[in-house]
Amino acid sequence: MADLNAPYRVKGDTGDWEVVVGLEVHAQITATKSKLFSGAATAFGAEPNSQVSLIDAAMPGMLPVPNKECIRQAVRTGMALDAVINRWSRFDRKNYFYADLPQGYQISQLYHPLVGEGEVEILLDDKDESSAKRIGIERIHVEQDAGKLMHDQHPTMSYVDLNRCGVALMEIVSRPDMRSPAEAGAYLRKLRAILRYVGSCDGNMEEGSMRADVNVSVRKPGGDLGTRTETKNVNSVRFVMAVVEHEAKRQVELLESGGAVAQETRLFDPDKGVTRALRSKEDAHDYRYFPDPDLLPLELDEAFLEECRATLPELPDEKRKRYEGLGITPYNASVLTAEVETARWFDDLLESGVEAKAAANWTASELFGALNRIGKSIEDSPVSPPQAAELLKLVADGTISGTIAKQVFEIMLETGEGAGAIVESRGLKQTSDSGEIDAEIDKILAANADKVAEYKAGKQALFGFFVGQVMKAMAGKANPGVVNERLRAKLD
C-alpha cells in the first residue's frame, strides 16, 4: 500500500511535478423546494417548462424578490463551514446572452458575497487523525441557475427547458489548497456530507444538485503557481478525481514538450476519461457585472444569525470526536459519521442505551455487511435501531453469544421478528449451566484422549481446539466464559 503521507507527484521526464487543485462547487439549495427569486417549484424530473414563473421567463416588467429561506440555508451552510457571515451583502448581475438565460443576465454575487472565508477539514486516512488537512474556503455566494437546452427534440432546432432557471445555487469556492486527486475527492465528499448534515443541499450529484468546476495547475514542488485550467460541471466525486489526474498529466506533458498551458475552460468526457477545451480566455465573455438595481442589499440582523446558528445540527467532525470519546475506534467513528443517514441511524441506536463501542463494531461490520449484501441503504434497513438495540443487549447481558447473535441477526433480516422472540422461540439462549457444560466437556475429552495427552505434554495451542469442539457440540449456545473456565479446571 502506498504511503498516504507521501506527497502526490506526477512523474515527468524533467522530474516530479506537484498538482494544485481548487474547486468551485455549485450546490443547489434543495431545502426550500422553491426558486431563489421567483418562488416557482424546483422538483427534479418535472415536465419541461412546468416549473416556470413569469419572473423565470423574464417577462417584461417582472422583478426578483429574494427567497428568505434560501438565504437562511446559505447562511447555515456558511456557519457549518466555520465561515465568516457577511451581514451586508449584495446581488450583482452577470450579463451574457444565451438561450437558457431569459433575463440576459444571471443574478449572482461578485463584489459582496453572503459568506466569506471558512474551512473544511479532510482526513486522508480515516484511521489517522494526524492525516487531517484543512482546505480553505474563499467564499460562498448565492446565485441563480440557468435553464437547459435540449438538442435532441427536433431535427433542426434546440428546445429550451426553463425548469432549472432561477433555482438557488450556493457557489462554494475553495482555496487552491488541494494537492492530489485523493484530496480533491476527500474534500468534495466531506463538503457533501456537511451540506447534507445541514440539510441545505441533498448532495445528489446525479440529479445535478451538486456539481464542481475543477481548477487544476501544475508546478515544480514549491515553485510558483502554474497557469490553471477550469473543467466545468463535473458531476461525481470519481470524475473530479479523474479530471485532476488527467489534467495534471496532460499539463505536465504539454509543459515538458515545450508547450504552455492555456488558461481556458474545459469539459470532461466521462466516456473517454479526458478533458477537452471549450473556450479559451480570449473568447471569455466580458460579463459586465454590476449591482442589481432591482434588489436592495441583504442586511442580516443578529436575531436572524442567532436563529441560523441555533438550528445547526451536530456536524460530522464534532460527532466523530464525540464518538471517539465514547470509546469508538477512530475508523468506526469516521465511517459512522461520513453520511448523515448513517449517523442518524447510529445516534438512534445509541439513544436506546447500548454500549457505544460494541454497537459501533456491530454496525460497521454486521449491519453494513448485511446491507451491502442485500443491496439496501441504511434508510431502508430492515432492522431498526430499537430492534438492533434489543439484539445488542442480549449479547451484552450474556443471554446469547456473539456467534449466536449473528444467527439471530440473519433471522431478523429474513423474518423481521424481534431478537428476543427469535432467541426464545428457537431456544438459542446461551447456557451457563456448569453441569451441562461439564458433561459435554467430559465427552469431548474422552473422545480426544490423544489430543489431551499432547496438550498435557505442552502443546498449549490445543486449548482453543477443545473450546471449539465444546461450543460446536452445544450448537454455540454455551457461555464461552464458563466453557473456558471449566476446561481449564479439567485440563490444568
Next chain:
Amino acid sequence: MSELISKTITELRDGFRGGEFSAREIAEGYNTAVEAARLLNAYTVTTPDDALAAADAADETRGQGDLPPLAGIPLGIKDLFATKGVDSTAGSRILKGFKPTYESTVTGNLRRAGAGMLGKLNMDEFAMGSSNETSAYGPVISPWRRKGSNVGLTPGGSSGGSAAAVAALIAPGATGTDTGGSIRQPAAFAGICGIKPTYGRCSRWGIVAFASSLDQAGPMAKTVRDCAILLEAMAGFDPKDSTSLDLPVPQWEANLSSNLSGKRIGIPKEYRIDSVPAEINALWDRGIEWLKDAGATPVEISLPHTKYALPTYYIIAPAEASSNLARYDGVRYGLREEGVKTLDDMYAATRAAGFGAEVKRRIMIGTYVLSAGFYDAYFTKAQRVRALIKQDFAKAFEQCDVILTPTAPSAAFGIGETTDPLAMYLNDVFAVPASLAGLPAMSVPGGLDAQGLPLGLHLIGNELDEQIVLNAGLAIEERAGFTARPEKWW
C-alpha cells in the same frame, strides 16, 4: 359631452357621486373625444369597452354605500405598463403585439380603485427620449401650437402621449413614468401637472424596466388635486417589488393646503443657467413671489454637484438599461427575425430590427460603461457622484422644506427640430438631479411664453414628503391662474 371632458377628475368624481351625470356618460364622452383625436397619435391602442365596463360597474354600485375613490373615472395608461390582454409594447417594435397575461401593480391598483382604461398611451421607445420622437408608432403631436404657426410640436417625453392626452382633453388623467424627467418635462410642455413620487412609493412590478434604480410611476392630470387623488390610488407597498417602500400611503388629497406659512423655499443657485431663456427665469422669479404670497420664505441654497447630474444620469441609466433590455432577444415573446442560422445571428437580427436608434445608442453606452477596464472610470464613479448629489439634497433640506426650479430649460420644440442627442438630453437638466436622489418632484404650469406655449415650475421635496410638493404646487396653481388650453385644430 364636451363639457364633461373639460372637467377635472375632482369635478368628475363629485359630479358622478352627486348624480349630475353617469359614469357611462363620462366614458362615452372620452371615447368619442379619443376617437376624434387620432391625428395627435397619443394612443397606441384604444380600449373603449374597458372604459365602458368600468363605467357601468360604477353606475351599478352608485348609491350602494362606499364607492371606490376612482369610480366612474376613465384613465389613459402609458404603454410602459403591462395591462392584461392589451398590447403593452413600451413604444417598441420589439414588443409589437405583446399582450401580457398579467396586470402591473399600479394599473391593478387603479382598477381596484374603480378606474377604467381608455387606451394605451404613446411614448418614447422604452421611455428613452424627451420628445416622443423615438416611438415605434411615430411621434405624438402636441395639441399646442406656437402662435400663428402650424408647425407640429413635440409633447415632450417620454410620457408624451400621457401629457398630450390630458392637454387635449382625451383623458382626464393618465399614468406616466419618470426615470429622469419623463413625467415632469412633458407635463411642463403640455401645461398640465405631473408628479413623480419618492422612489419606491409606486411598485415597479409590471412596468417595463428602463433604469430600475430611477424608474418611478406617477400621475399626470390637469390639477394638483387630481394628481393627489391619482397618486393615492397608484401608490402602496408591493411585496413583489423589493425596492417598494413598506409604508402606508398618506392621505395627500385630504391634507392639501396652500398655506405655506413657516415653510422655507429653497432656490438653488446652480439652477440659474445663462443659456436658459429669460422668460423661463422670469417665471421662476414669479414662482418665488407666489410662494412668498402663500406664506413661505425663500432661501438661497446650493446643490454644488448639479452640473454632474446629467453625465451621471447618462452613465447609470444606460448601464441599467443595457442589462434590462437584454431580455428582448426574440426567444420567448415579441419580435423574432427568422431566416438566420445561429442563435447569435438571431439575437443580432432581432435586436437590430426591433430597437430604434436611441435605444441602441443607450444600450451601447451602457454596455461600454460596464465593460472591463471602463467600469471604475464610469460606472463606479457615477455611483459615487450620485451619492454626492443625494448628499447635496440632504444638506439643502436642512435649510429648506421644498425646492423651486424651472421644470425644463425651454418650452415645447418642433418635431424634428432637435437632432443632436446631447442637445435632447439637456431637456432634463433640471429634472434629473431629483431622479438620481429618488426625491418626489412635480411640475405645475406657471404661464405661457411669448409664443403662447406653456412653461412649468418644478418643485422638489425631501424623501417621502410628497405633501409639501403638492401643497406648494397648489399654492402656485392658485396664484398662476393658468387656464390656457390648446385651441382645437385636430
